[in-house]
Amino acid sequence: MGRGAYALARVAVVVRAPAGWLWWPGVLAAGIGALVPGLTGRRIGVLAGAALFLIAAVVVFTVRRKRYLELARGASRASKSVFLQDRAVTVRTRRRALRWWLLLAFLAAMGSSFAVPAAGGMLMAGLGAGLWVKALWLGRWERANEVLLWVRTERVSGGRPAGKAVDAYQTTGIVAGDAGPGGARRSSRTAAAAAR
Template sequence: MARGGQGLARVAVVVRAGAAPMWWLGVIAAGIGVLVPGLTGRRIGVLAGAALFIIAALVVAYVRRKRYTRLAGAAARAGKHDVLQDRAVTSRNWRRGHRWWLLLAFLAALGSAFAVPAAGGMLLAGCGVGLWLKAAWLGRRERAGDALLWVRVDWLDRRAGRPAGKAVKAYRGTGVAAGDAAPGGARRKTAALV
């Protein structure tokens, strides 16, 4: 980075990066799992899966909120030499660093169908929904504070990729127009050309 600037990744984008893969892998695993009668039977498997889905979504959405709030409250303004990482690059880096964990989670969800049909897939999908909910919560905080939250790329462990992990000491903030992701980490909606 030039003149002491740092590479910065959007906090909400890092949180959101795992949501889609977990959701889709969970849905696929649950769909395949329904085809297997399993030890408990399909009805019990689906009911257990629905409960696991709700619990996982809520736990993932609410875990570590105090840490996020504390880091966001102490966020310093990003410097003019800091380099803002694109949304696609941040998502790709997270997914590359977690591809084996995602594969293992998918295989575990498939394997669990022989005991409790569909439950493992629904649990995985619930984790994805929880990440979307957490990213949406971060987006509301960003809009309320009129500032986007960023974390230094070198503080994101490639394997863990946690934007509120022990290695993260502080966030940086920019105006809401910075970067190519809207508050909450979604793609920015571009106005149609007339």
């Protein structure tokens, strides 16, 4: 993994970061889109959107799961010289890298409502739901193995925590960093217990 100090970002936080920015704009686009009659009519649009929501969530959740598990099982212990990136920094960096794609996705979801009402927004929300569930799945693995999974920040500059650029994960104890298993923000009570 190289010598010297370097930064690590939580894998689950990288996965989870864009979920909210897909979910809430998707729900908003679906709600506004449902007010537009569209070419297909509202009922067909909502039914198509529900199918797209489920398909998107399942696909996002299942894609590359074997790769995540392969990297997790082969993870090495992080050295004491590493810098653990704060959750807020990881979230901000990830969202900043995706902001234009997220904006285009929202505009496309809104525009598609003139053809198929609500469907584009529900598809977008489904992508967010799939990422959120994948982060929870990673959190379950972390709890079961009593470690947290980290990845070098320069390897996920493209935003893919299980992409080709990532050749290994590293682990720390379950209380390291400011995010719990699954990438959620630690409660103040949990953080205080960890500090003690």
